[in-house]
Amino acid sequence: MSASCYHCGSPVPAGAPWTITLEGEPQPLCCPGCEAVAHAIVGSGLAHYYRYRTELAPRPEESRARAQTWQAFDHPELQARFVHAADNGASATLAIENITCAACAWLIEHHLNALEGITESAVNLSEHRLRVSWDPSILAPSNIFAELAAIGYQALPFEPDQAHQREKREDRLRVRRLIVAAVGMMQVVMFSIPLYIAGPDELGAGFSALFHWLSLALTTPVVLFSAWPFFRQAAHALAHRRLNMDVPVALAIGAAYLASAYAVVAGRGDVYFDSIAMFTFFLLVSRHLEARTRRRGGNALGSHLPASALRLDADGIERVVPASLLEPGDRLLVQPGTTVPADAVIEQGESSLDESMLTGEFLPVTRRVGERVIGGSQNMENALVVRVTHAGKQATIAHILDLTDRAFAHRPRLARLAEAMVQRFVLRLLLVTLAVATAWAFIDPSRAFWITLSVLVVTCPCALALAAPTALAAGHGALGRRGVLITRADAIEALAGVTRVVFDKTGTLTRGEMRLADTRPMGSMDAARARQIAAAIEAHSEHPIARAFGPFRRAGFKAQAVVREPGQGLHATLEGATWRLGRARFAAGHEIAPPGPGQWLLLSQEYTPRAWFRLEDTLRDDALEAVAALDALGVGVELLSGDEPETVKALAEALGIDTWQARATPEAKLARIQALQAEGERVLMVGDGINDVPVLAGADVALAVNGATDLAQTRADALLLSPRLVRVGEALETAGATRRVMRQNMAWSVAYNGLALPLAALGLVPPWLAALGMSLSSLVVVGNALRLGRRRRMAPPVSSLRQTVNA
Structure with missing residues (x-):
């Protein structure tokens, strides 16, 4: 039985020469990497690491200990990203890999602190981060990385995305505000309950005053700290001559607090500190839930790099x-x-x-x-x-982030409607509040202030303002988790109204992985030469058909003056002759029957037929599920293809599509889309290539599938990042649910305010109940939006289908 490595626990090869002597006894090691690390540890006087450790260290890689591996960190541009000036020189936070236990942290700190130039080092064991400070005139950053590698730990600059960091800080501050409001609310309510149950007379003047002063002390941090964002945002809105929902919130909290504080100091009047604390707490809860919904629905792709x-x-x-x-x-x-x-x-x-x-x-x-x-x-x-192949701004993630930014740069129609309603509602609310205050000043001046406050609180349009944003954020998140990226603001609403889905064929319902299945030369043409000529012509095309001829390209054999006729084929000059490749009518100048069923392309020289090529494509695995799912949703499905009727008919029958059209040019596809729209249909076009750009632009909503050309993606309203076509149906279902939730939220908000306003104006709603009602209405809106994130994916209605079709 072979021995185990003393450092990492791996089996030691027979006859291995690597050892380390500890306390007079040689210990076996498995490789030069472990030997280098072990000797570095013992040579630094840190042999106690092996006594204290509770888990074995990972096996190090020998190359990690080479100093030149880390020289990149001495580059000024890179240092500017992670090295910061400090009082005692420079400092940085590093992410440390391979930390397994507290002994690792002990080893790292003691090893680094023993180095000349290191002023301080501390390991955050739970986060696997190292904070280190050093004198740049003595030590270079690469030396620190090399020293860590020498004892078996790989380090990299800890550089989380700045937006993500800011979001985390804001989240922590939001939670702190919520905690302060929660504690304050619970304590103030505890002091208020005796006053509500027994009354000031039974408690006595001393206890009532004590409870009031304690309530004031506890409510003050709630108002000045927890509720501070409401005051700040209200002041910002008023400074820009705008009205938002924070204006009545700030007025209600500020007026109630000042009036209650005056009542405590003066020793007369009503106090509603419990209402203030409850109002602030529940409003912060709804804001916190909204923020979580936005964060879950937002695109965090940038943090993946x-x-x-x-x-x-x-x-x-x-x-x-x-x-x-x-x-x-x-x-x-x-x-x-x-x-x-x-x-x-x-x-x-x-x-x-x-x-x-x-x-x-x-x-x-x-x-x-x-x-x-x-x-x-x-x-x-x-x-x-x-x-x-692509890095930085040319990478896929950067492209997707750009598209996402474009989507969020504008608000969809329902969201714009809700925002406009909020501004109008706030203005009308303030006018109504002023009218109520004036009326009660004549009816009962002693109750005028608190009834006015109840009106201001109970009708605060928080729920209305949250109705659309929370639903949109949750909808975007739900679609993103299904691999559907929304790139235009109105796409969700447009998807929700789709009544017919029109599919392109090649590259959409099929994989677009064309292969050359058969070559039929004509006359004196050789099959190999025919394929080379076709490959030279197709080398200038981005169509999936061009990939089928890729293996037959010959170096130095190039076509000149290549021109693509959309929906027909290509013509080019080669060796002094004009060649055509595409449909029979296009290549030969008149109709010629192909030699058999399937998709055939004709190669001609000066309109003289030279060879037939038969192509095959593979149907997407879940194409049948996708069509069946759309049928289950009651959405019509149609197939438009530029291929031959026999091929298109076979595919349509295999998928259960009743309406199809073959030999459709881009112009014919666009005409069909416009005809459907004239009949009242809301059309979703699903395509992938350059030929689909006109019809993508003409449809009510366009979706480019996984692997679509860049031009198709830029014209699309949504991208299907998932390779599964069944996500099209899920996207329609999720978009419909999102629109329903937005409408439900807006209807609920309007209904609630319409019911609560007259009750509060009649003096039937005390301030504490007004605060509770307004907060619950906001929580209902947020909770309703959160349901979108818990929606289950559509179950596949039929088994998967794998088959090859003549495309």
Whole structure:
């Protein structure tokens, strides 16, 4: 039985020469990496680490201890991102990997503190972070990283996204305000209950005054700290001559607090500190829930990209470089458990990657040599060597974030309507409040102030203001988790009203992975030469058909003056002759019957037929489920394709689509969309390629599928990032639910205010009940929106379908 490594616990190979002597006894080690780390630990006088540790250390990589590996951190541009000036020199926060127990923290701190130039180091064990300060004139950052690597710990600059950090700070402050309001409310209510039950006369003047002063003391931090955002936002709105819901909130809280405080100091009048605390607490609860809904619905893709990457130099040495400095052509090493820092193509290795942050599909996908990996996806199994294709602003995530920003830059119609209603409602509320105050000043001056306050509180349009934003945030989040990215503001509302879905065929219902199944040369043409000529012509096309001819391209054999006729084919000049490739009528100048069923392309030279090519495509796995799901929703389905009637008819019958059209040019597709719209249909067009751009632009709402061309994506209202076509039906269902929730929230808000206003104006609603009613109305709105995040995905109505069709 082989011995175990004293440092990491791995089996020690037979005859291994690596050892470390501790307390006079040699201990076996498994590799040079463990030997280097163990000797570094013992040589630093830190052998007690092995006595204190509760878990074995991970096996180190020998290359980590090389000083040149960390020289990138001496780069001024990179230092500017993570090194900060301090009183005693420089400081930085580092993320430490391989920390397993408290002994690791002890080892790191003692090893670094013993170095000349280190002024302070402290490990946050729970967060696996190291805060270190040093003298830059004595020590360079690369030395710190190298020293950590020497004792077996890999470190990287801790650089979370600034927006994410700001959001966390705001969230913590929001929670603190909520806690202060909660504690204050509970204590003030405790002091108010005896006054409500027994009354001031039975309690006595002394106890009543004591309870009032205690309530004032407890309510003051609630008003000045917890409720401060309401005052700040109200002042900002008034400074810009606008009215928002914070204006009546600030007026209610401020007026009630000042009136109650005056009553305590003067010793006469009513106090409603409990109402103030309850009002503030419940309003903060609704705001907190709204913020959580927005955060869950917001796009956090930017935080998926790492701040640094392992770049491989020409000699194969790993160097840590900022991810922002990556360029196309760079070779990177992506270790298991790490995130791909940029879009790339695999050069070595095979592994499973988690792409759920983009596609919403939580099952990892296997990627092999030559396949594309997306920046932000997580490597699950094996190390990969990849070559960067797009980085920075050209990466997929950056493109998606741009589209998302475009979507949130404008408000959909219902949201704009709600915002306009809030502004008008606030103005009318203030006018009504003034009228109520004037009327009660004549009816009963002693009750005028508190009845006016009740009107101001109970009719605060908080629920109305939250109605649309919370539902939209939850809807965006629910769609994002299903791999559907909304890129235009009105897309959710448009999706909710769709009555007919029109599919393109190639690349949409099918995979778009065309392959050349048969070649039929004509006359003296050789089959191999026919394929080479077709490949040279198709080399200038982005259509999926062009990929079928890719394997037959010959270096140096290029076509000239290539022109694409949309929906027909291509013509080009090659070796002094004009060649045409596409439909038979286009290539030959007249109709010619193909040699058999399927999709056939004709190659002609000066209109003389030279060869037939038969192409095949594979149907998407869940195409049948997608069509069946749309039928179950009561949405009509139609197929428009530029392919031959036999092929389109076979596909339509296989999927159960009754309405289809073959040989449809882009103009014919657009005409069909316009005809459907003239009949009152709300049309969703689902496509993928350049040919679909006109019809995507003409549809009521356009959805570009996974793998669509960049031009199609920019014209689409939504992107299907998931490879599963069944998400189209789920998107319609979720969009419909989002619109219903927005309408429900707005209806509830209007109904509540319409009922509460007359009751409060008649003096039937005391301030504490007004605060409770307003808060509960806001919580109802937020809770209703949160239901969208708990909606289950549509169950597949039929089993999956796998088959190859002649496309």
